[in-house]
Amino acid sequence: MAIAAALSPSALPAAESHRTWLGLGRLRTFLSGGPLQDNNRGRDGGSRGSGFCLIAPGEGEMVWAVEPTLVFQGDLKSAALFAAAAEEPFWLAPISPTATFVATLPYDGDPLQPGTTYEQQLEGFRIDFSPVSSRRFSFQIMPEGEDRDQIDADLAQLDAELTQAGAATEAIAQARAAFFFERNLTADALGALFSVAEPSADLAALRSAIAESICRQTLPAGE
Template sequence: MNQKFNLVLFFLTLTIIAPLHLPMVIAQTTQVQNNSNKNGEKDVDDTFDKSDEDPPGIGNNGTTRWNRWEKAFENVFNQSDEDPPVDIKDGTTRGSSLCLVSPGLIEVEGKIWNTRPIFIWQGQLSRIEIHPSNNEEVLWTFDIQENEEIVDYSGEELEPGSTYRWRIFDSTNSIAGMQQRTFSIIDVEEHEAITQDLAKLDQDLNKQGATKEAIAFAKVQFFAERNLWSDALSEVFKVKKPSIELQDFRSNILQRLCQGEEN
């Protein structure tokens, strides 16, 4: 199966299960938060602690477990050995340990919403550069630390409706970039509409006491519904203190997206 198609199916699975689980997540986190305010015994994020005795997806107090990420993930990527090899897009090399994931590998028509994107890859890099698509001007450069595989863009805000390239280097002294990917920010009107809708979603969830991971899950669904797969994936990696289940999920989804390189 094609790896982009796999990811689309995965996020569609999330859009199906998220509406079923999110109201319970919000209700449970709100209840726990209220209890915590009274006796100080439990933090909201403790709602997602996992017990070996819990049934899949449900905690011992009836709350939704974050292994639902893994369940959706496995349902989509459960491929047989007979499946044909995935298509490798420009920017990935079969037999190489380097895989540029986002932006550029997974989004529809190379379009993203975030004007300060998160760059995600697997493999060893030394430097990233961001250029306009039509010239060699360096808009932003970042030296990569050893074993670093995710970087937040910290340059000047990128412009809706514009197209860019991120180029990677294997050493800080490289003259020519090893590989590059092209991505575009969605047009101004669509960008403004999504920004407003996202702000309202974030405000509503925070008012209801949703945890950081519950909010991330809702935003994944939000972007997936709009075919903004790179932005959806980025939300998975924005949680600063992820649960063990979410950490495992992050690793697994990158491995699956990049597995075609190793076949």
């Protein structure tokens, strides 16, 4: 499948097409290893690494959503969220294995607090089936303020336009992904694409390509 075909905004309202192409163009750059590639996400490698792949949110990343979608790859059994430096998690979710080993977890606890830093940790198995835990990966929820208020307003307008136009779930996900990519909110963009419960064959292939592209990278070693 050509990536361009999966990124077509043809199902979107005409008013959104140009804006969506701009944002999805950034996704093409991301997939081709261009400037959008970063050190925030990738495989937890090295001699002491778990081998799990962190897709979203990335290490040290700023996230708009207060109920983010968490995306990982690996032979995983659970994911946990911690307040920064806390010993016990405040949220723990089991992970069921999939054919692609890509896990998508919608956070379903109390809304996270703007301006607060959180840490995520994964548990699962190495290639030899021995149990392993990842190190903790931090992310921060975007603080209250002018930037967050503007995103809230712009996204509400986008959602209203899409609803009025009767856009399909997958088209809405594409438009929201483009919206977040335009604003360098990569975790939110990836969360939008991976949150579609029953993706088309094209979107499923796109998500596989995204995971493959990200998981070719290795995260810098932790302290």
